[in-house]
Amino acid sequence: MIEAVGLTKRYGRTVAVDNLSFTVKPGRVTGFLGPNGAGKSTTMRMILGLDRPDAGQVRIDGKTYHQLDRPLRTVGALLDAKWVHPNRSARAHLRWLARSNGLPNRRVGEVLELVGLTSVADRRAGGFSLGMSQRLGIAAALLGDPQILLFDEPVNGLDPEGIHWIRQLMKRLAAEGRTVFVSSHLLSEMAQTAQDLVVVGRGRLIAQCTTAEFVDTASETSVRVRSPQLDRLREVLLRKGYALHVEPGVDGNALVVTGSVTSEQVGEIAAEQDVVLHELSVRRGSLEEAFMRLTGDSVEYRTDGQGPAGPAAAGSEDLMVAGGVNR
Numbered sequence: 001m002i003e004a005v006g007l008t009k010r011y012g013r014t015v016a017v018d019n020l021s022f023t024v025k026p027g028r029v030t031g032f033l034g035p036n037g038a039g040k041s042t043t044m045r046m047i048l049g050l051d052r053p054d055a056g057q058v059r060i061d062g063k064t065y066h067q068l069d070r071p072l073r074t075v076g077a078l079l080d081a082k083w084v085h086p087n088r089s090a091r092a093h094l095r096w097l098a099r100s101n102g103l104p105n106r107r108v109g110e111v112l113e114l115v116g117l118t119s120v121a122d123r124r125a126g127g128f129s130l131g132m133s134q135r136l137g138i139a140a141a142l143l144g145d146p147q148i149l150l151f152d153e154p155v156n157g158l159d160p161e162g163i164h165w166i167r168q169l170m171k172r173l174a175a176e177g178r179t180v181f182v183s184s185h186l187l188s189e190m191a192q193t194a195q196d197l198v199v200v201g202r203g204r205l206i207a208q209c210t211t212a213e214f215v216d217t218a219s220e221t222s223v224r225v226r227s228p229q230l231d232r233l234r235e236v237l238l239r240k241g242y243a244l245h246v247e248p249g250v251d252g253n254a255l256v257v258t259g260s261v262t263s264e265q266v267g268e269i270a271a272e273q274d275v276v277l278h279e280l281s282v283r284r285g286s287l288e289e290a291f292m293r294l295t296g297d298s299v300e301y302r303t304d305g306q307g308p309a310g311p312a313a314a315g316s317e318d319l320m321v322a323g324g325v326n327r
C-alpha cells in the first residue's frame with residue numbers, strides 16, 4: 001500500500017506536485033496518468049526518497065522510504081532503464097545490486113529468467129536495445145521480491161511484443177497480491193492494464209477511481225442504430241429531443257444518438273413506431289476521450305500554439321465531484 005498525503009514539491013517557482021493525496025492498493029495495477037510535466041516522475045521520486053517533499057508525506061506500508069529496513073525487499077522500481085554501467089554485463093550489474101543490498105545471489109539467475117534475459121546475461125548492458133534495457137531494469141526492480149512495484153513509463157519505446165510482455169507481467173504481479181503503480185502516457189495501454197487510476201494535471205489530483213468509473217463518468221456513451229426506416233426513426237427521436245447525428249458506414253447509414261441515452265430507450269421508441277432495427281449497439285467512451293476531457297485545461301504545453309495553459313481547471317474538478325469520481 002502506498003499512501004500520499006498533501007504531497008507538495010516546488011522547483012523554484014514551478015510547483016511540480018501540489019498538495020497531492022492518493023492511495024495505491026495491493027492486488028491491483030494502478031495507472032498513474034497525466035499530461036507531460038504533470039508531476040508523475042517527481043511523485044515517484046518522492047515515494048522512493050530520491051526527492052524530499054516541501055510539504056506532506058508519502059508512506060509505503062506505513063513507513064517513509066528512509067524508514068524501511070531493507071528497501072529493495074519492500075519496494076522495487078524502474079525509473080530510468082539506462083541506469084546501468086554500460087561496460088557491465090546484465091548479470092554483473094544484478095550481482096552488484098544483490099550484494100550491496102544483502103540479497104542472495106541465486107535471485108540474480110531467477111530474475112534474469114523471469115524477464116527472459118538469461119541467454120544475453122553475460123553481454124555488455126551498454127549494447128542492449130531499449131527493450132532489453134527495460135527488461136534489465138525490471139529484473140533489478142524484482143531482485144528483492146518486493147510487494148510494491150513502481151514503473152515509470154515502462155513501455156516507452158517498446159515494440160508490440162515488449163508491450164504485451166510488460167502488460168502480462170504487471171497483471172501477474174498484481175494477481176500475486178502486490179501493489180503495482182505504473183505511470184504512462186499511453187492511455188490505450190493503461191485502459192488494458194490498470195484497474196485503478198490516479199490522474200494528475202499540473203501537479204494536482206484530478207481523479208482517483210477505477211478505470212471503468214473514470215471512463216463512464218468523464219466520457220460519453222452513445223447508441224448506434226441502423227434501420228431500413230432510418231429517416232422515420234430520426235424524425236421521431238428529434239421530436240422527442242434526442243441529440244443525434246447520421247454516420248455513413250459500409251453497411252449503410254446509421255444514427256448515433258448521444259447524451260444521456262440508453263439502448264433500451266432507443267429500442268422502445270423504435271418498437272412503438274413499428275420501426276425495424278438492423279442494429280442497436282451501445283458505444284462506450286474511451287479512456288482517451290475521458291482523459292482529454294478532464295485534463296484538457298491542465299496540459300502544460302499545447303500543440304495549438306496557445307502556449308502554457310492556465311492552472312488545473314476548476315471546471316474539471318466540478319465535473320468530477322458532480323460525477324462522483326473523486327473519492
Ligand SMILES: Nc1ncnc2c1ncn2[C@@H]1O[C@H](COP(=O)(O)OP(=O)(O)OP(=O)(O)O)[C@@H](O)[C@H]1O
Nearest residue numbers: 011014015016034035036037038039040041042043
Ligand atoms: N529537477 C528539476 N528541476 C526543475 N524543475 C523540475 C525538475 N524536475 C521536474 N521539474 C518540473 O516539474 C514539473 C513536473 O515534472 P515531472 O517530470 O515530474 O512530470 P511528469 O508528469 O513526469 O512529466 P513527463 O510525462 O513529461 O515525464 C515540470 O514542470 C518539470 O519541468
